[in-house]
Amino acid sequence: MRLTPTLLGASSLGPFAAAWQLPQNALQPESLGLGGSHDGQDQRPFSWAPTRDDDVDIVTGSQFRGLKTFANLPYVNCFSDEEQYAQDQKYDIAILGAPFDTATSGRPGARYGPQGIRTGSQRMFPGSYSIYTGESTLSSWARVVDAGDVGLTWFDNTVALKQLDKAHRVISSRPAANASLSKTPRILTLGGDHTTTLSALRSTSEKWGDVSVIHFDSHIDTWDPKVIGGGLSDYAGLNHGTFLHIAHEEGLIRNTSIHAGIRAPLMRRKGDLRNDMRCGFDLITARAIDKIGTDGIISKIKERVGDSNVYISVDIDVLDPAHAPATGTAEPGGWTSRELLTILDGLSGLKVVGADVVEVAPIYDNPGETTLLAAAEVGLSLLTLMIDNPVQSKADKEV
Incomplete structure (x- = not known):
């Protein structure tokens, strides 16, 4: 096959590929290892192998080594x-x-979500480059680490959420690596069921003030606790369908929040939507994408949240079950993984102070781990949004 500039260069490619344009000398056959000079200079035989013990690398170069962390980031x-x-x-x-x-x-199993999402991320590396932007986001200014899982009891929800509240406070109170940009570290949470977002919102409110929530989900999750669970007890009233109602009652979120991808039935014909509006949310249904496309979804979200600080929460069931079967309350008619990733990438520039991807229950996934791979990509997109725009916290504004 003849290698030509048209084939290898960026002259015939779109703007996203401009970052990948090869220097002219890279188009020469010898630069590509396909022939050219055979004088034997500076050529390594194919049978080359390290002969000194110091040259044998057992630390880098494989996803199957060390602790399993998200995107092979440091622990x-x-x-x-x-x-x-x-x-x-x-x-x-x-x-x-x-x-x-x-x-x-719905179906349990999301307690195994954090490790499952990490498994789905094992082909990601901090030094990798995006094919769309040519950027290596995880190798830029921000030091990103994996803190592992917080120890949560499964015998008492009240105690477990207090443990998670404390974990968020401790992590966000540590000194930041690049304090000149922001003194307060931010957190990407891997769930876990969606109730865990409440602890994250409490933490972000403490450090950054109230936030606009961008909520990707098939369900509204602003149900009055008296409608779901609360009729039994106050204890039962805090769950993955009521946490946004409770967050609003606690004054954690702004009245400029928005749902995206909603398609699940309501419990009350009018009462649920009235309560949803009272909690500060606008709503984009899943089928809206058929009329306005991903660009229209992006525009509506940006217009809604404006210049406010933002928290992004992604319930993996926003995706169609064909793209994310491993979740507790799947709903047909959802978005594709490509559509969701395109929308997330389009939110670049927003002041994202925290994020999560939740409701991943690996036991229900298929052998190809479709859900885990999708959730890991969502996590990477959320990290990219956070890295793209450093956000000053209350601590940065203190005199």
Whole structure:
């Protein structure tokens, strides 16, 4: 096959591929290892192997090594006070697993979600480059680490959420690695059922003030606790369908929040939507994408949240079950993984102070791990949004 500039260069490609344009000398056959000079200079035989023990690498170069972390990022014990001021223990963004699923109304199993999402991310590496932008986001200014999972009891939801509240406070109170950009680390949470978002919103409110929530889901999750669970007890009233109602009652979120991808039935014909509006939410249905496309969805979200600080929560059941079968309350008629990722990438520039991807229950996935792969890509997109725009916290504004 003849290698030509048209084939290898960026002259015939779109704007996203401009970053990949090869230098002219890279088009020469010898630069591609396809022939050219055979004088034997600076050529390594195919049978080459390290002969010195010092040259044998057992640390890098494989996804099957060391601790399993999200995107093979470094692990830091963010819950320990020891050496928290050492530079290699500092971070700007921490990934936190929240293995909790005892407040779900559907199939359980999301407590295994954090480890499942990490499994789906094992072909991601900090030094990888996006085919769309040519950027290596995880290798830019922000130090991103995996904090592992927080230990949560599964015998008492009230205690478990207090444990998660504390974990968020501890992680976000550590000194940031690049304090000149922001003194407060941000958190990407891997759930866990959607109740875990309440702890994250409490933490972001404390550090950044109230936020606009961008809520990707098939369900509204603003149900009055008296409608779902609360008729039994106050304890039962806090669950994965009521947490946004409770967050509004606690003053954690702004009246400029928005749902996207909604398609599940309501419990009350009018009462649920009235309560949803009272909680500060506008709504984009899943089928809206057929009329306005991904660009229209992006525009509506940006117009709604404006210049406010934003928290993005992604319930994996926003995707169609064909793209994410491994979840507790799947609803047909959802978005494709490509549509969701395109929408997320289109939100670049927003002031994202925290995010999560939740409701992943690996036991229901297929052998190809479709849901885990999709959730990992969502996590990477959320990290990219956070890295693209450093956000100053209350601590940065203190005199």
